[in-house]
Amino acid sequence: MTSKQNTVGATQRMKIGDFLLRRLEEAGIRHLFGVPGDYNLTVLQQLSDTGTLEWVGTTGELTASYAADGYARLNGLGALMVTNGVGALSAINGIGGSYAEHVPVICISGSIPLRSVERGLGMHHTMADGNFDHFMDAYSHVTAAQARITPRNAATEIDRLILTAWRDKLPVYMEFPSDIAFLEIEVPTAPLVLADVPSDPERLGSCIAAITQRLTAAKSPAILVDADADRFGVAPMLMELAEKMQAPMAVVNAAKGVINESFAQYVGIYGGKASEPGVRETIENSDSLLAIGYRPIEVTTGDFTAVLPANTIHARGHSIDVGEDNYQAVTLKEVLRGVIDAVPQATKLAPRPAAAAAMMGTPADGSAKLTQATYWQAIQDYLRPGDVLYVDNGTSFSLLGLKLPPGCTFIGSINWGSIGYSVGALLGALTAAPDRRHLLLIGDGSFQVTAQELSTILRHDHKPVISLINNGGYTIERGYIGKTEPYNDVANWSYAALPKVLRPDTTARSFLVRTGEDLQNALSAPNDTLIFIESIMDSCDAPAPILRSSNLGAELDYGPTGPQHREGLQLRPAKVEVKA
Structure with missing residues (x-):
């Protein structure tokens, strides 16, 4: 690479792919998530040649997008690399979530060669209709900015997309043709500076x-x-x-x-x-x-x-x-x-009463069958300062009712509500902050959507605590409708056995929990390796606030003629008798 001075500042010649990786590193991104494909292999080879970033290969593009989102929440920016069409569309759900949740993620799609675009050549991973803008159009609805990188625009568009993501706290989409990565162009020698435009x-x-x-x-x-x-x-x-x-x-x-x-x-x-x-x-x-x-x-x-x-x-x-x-x-x-x-300094008032945790009731005898009340009280007691806590759609929303110790980070897809998000997000946030304790609270239905990413977590020797409720399916949906309907059931896996299945030489500790005493024993285990806790509970046992929310959600979703009014079709909170 050679450098020179021009009218706008010092420049140097650099391969386009190397410049992209350099800019990502200068923006504070140290890891790149994704799945290899023939259209992105040129950039991945440059990553391997230079060691600029660490590649974290995932089991699919959807979970790569979740991982980049979780990573960005702790790191400030995240990035993933997919391949044209099939990879981009697989990742778009996660990118849509980043848009809804205001998370700055850079989605890089290795795309068809630029010569094929210019000549109108039919290529795989396209719609075979001669239109090469379909996926850019799709991403225009879920990103703050989009661009197809070319040798003519790379030096400006790469910077524009990264800065837009950082400034707006929203995802961006970059199509990177496979035949331009090793072409040299003039680029700035100055590092990319993440800064807001000063106020008027x-x-x-x-x-x-x-x-x-x-x-x-x-x-x-x-x-x-x-x-x-x-x-x-x-x-x-x-x-x-x-x-x-x-x-x-x-x-x-x-x-x-x-x-x-x-x-x-x-x-x-x-x-x-x-x-x-x-x-x-x-x-x-x-x-x-x-x-x-x-x-x-x-x-x-x-x-x-x-x-x-x-x-x-x-x-x-x-x-x-x-x-x-x-x-x-x-x-x-x-x-x-x-x-x-x-603003003037106000007179200091007497301390306000501390916000109380919304507990689920008095814990039962430790030898009794595990209930939601016992479970969430135990989780409250297990939390400690600095934890990173994950919630997925389901009864794990009960985490919202717990009081968090100082320094905790809460990660969830509250607005977007994408089931299974938390498993991929766990991988990403673990990668961004491996020295913090990470506690994933998830139900069996959510876990089954993205369970395969547990293998990547194990592969990288991460040590989260994964606490899974096995209650036979989508309990939060049973509160809408389908209390006992088969559409809310899921297959019953041996969840606690999965760490050994996915990595036979793992040192992970697994626990099958049926009572409060079992749960306390599991939570007492040293966290020097991954801990996986499978808690068996009744499919109709759910915290009252979760069921009330689901019942009301059914009224909003289905209207006055909806099926939620049928007798016995909706799981409801237990009635509390008031004694005279």
């Missing part, structure tokens, strides 16, 4: 003044946090602001764990009528509510029962609404820094 000074100052005026005049200010507080890295600043104002803070369930739940100003999860005790009144009666990235959908609003004050300040990553005024060309970090500096 006047807009920034006016926005800070408007927010400060409202918060200062308020008698009951409060802060409501959605997941963007984590994505844009402002959670510590929000806690600083809350402490200075002595203002209560709540989160929606998609932001579980974003605010330290031991923080004095934290009051719990807000979700309309599904809010934790006292939280609904705190948020809805605030005379100056600052909402960060708030996006209401039924699962975060208690089935649309959330009602924010009319004068709520809505703050997003790059724009703020204050009353009738909309402030563009500002960044959330700069606005919050200015507001923190400007």
Whole structure:
């Protein structure tokens, strides 16, 4: 490679594939997930030749997209590489989830040779109709930016896509033709710098003044946090602001764990009528509510029962609404820094009562058959500071009712709700932060969708704790309809045996749990290797909040003529008798 100085800065000649890998590394990406295919092998060979990144081959493109998502949540950016058409479409569900959950992931699709595009040559992994833009069109709906890389645009488009993902906290899609990786072009010698475009000074100052005026005049200010507080890295600043104002803070369930739940100003999860005790009144009666990235959908609003004050300040990553005024060309970090500096220090109030964990009842005798109540109490006691916790669709949503120790990270697909997401995300986040303890809480139905990725976790000698509920199928769906219908059943696997099946020489510890005592023994095992716990439970045993949510979900989904009203078709919470 040679370098020279031109009118816009120093440049050097570099192979396009090497430049892509260099830019990914400069953006802080150390691992690339995916599946090899003939159209991406040129870049994979360059990766192997240079050692720029570490390749983490997965069992499929769907789980590679989940892994890149989990990786990005802890690393700030993630990336995966797939092949044209078949790989890209397999990964699109996970990328759609990253778009819904605001996670910056770079999806690189090794695509058909550029000469084939220009000559209109029919190639495999296409629709064989002469149109080579189908997959770019598909990804335009689930990514913030897309591009087909060519020798003419590579130096600018690679940077544009990476910066867009990082700045917008959204996925991007890059088609990389297989015949350009080893072509040399002029590229900048300067490293890629991940930085926001600075705010417009006047807009920034006016926005800070408007927010400060409202918060200062308020008698009951409060802060409501959605997941963007984590994505844009402002959670510590929000806690600083809350402490200075002595203002209560709540989160929606998609932001579980974003605010330290031991923080004095934290009051719990807000979700309309599904809010934790006292939280609904705190948020809805605030005379100056600052909402960060708030996006209401039924699962975060208690089935649309959330009602924010009319004068709520809505703050997003790059724009703020204050009353009738909309402030563009500002960044959330700069606005919050200015507001923190400007608001007066409030008189320190007496400490608020700690937010209580929503337990499932009194644990049963340890020798009795394991129940959901016993299980979740044991999990609460098992948590420790700094854990990374995963939730999948199902009864593992009960994790939302537990109190997290300081420093915990919660990873879930709350808005997108893609079943099986957590197994792939576990691989990705383990890769990003192998020194933290990772605890996957999952049901048998969710696990079966992506169970094969356990083999990759074992292959890389990761040491998570995987706690699986075996209750014969989709219990959360039984709460919608189909309490005993076969469509909610799954095959009964020997889950605890899978680590040995997938890696015969594994040192993983497996446990088959049937009682509370069995569970305590499993949770007491040293975590110096992977721990796999299979807990046997009744298919009709589910925490009451989960069943109430499912029952209400059926009303929203199916309407007044839906089948949920048939006798015995819907799994419902047990009725509690009230004695006179």
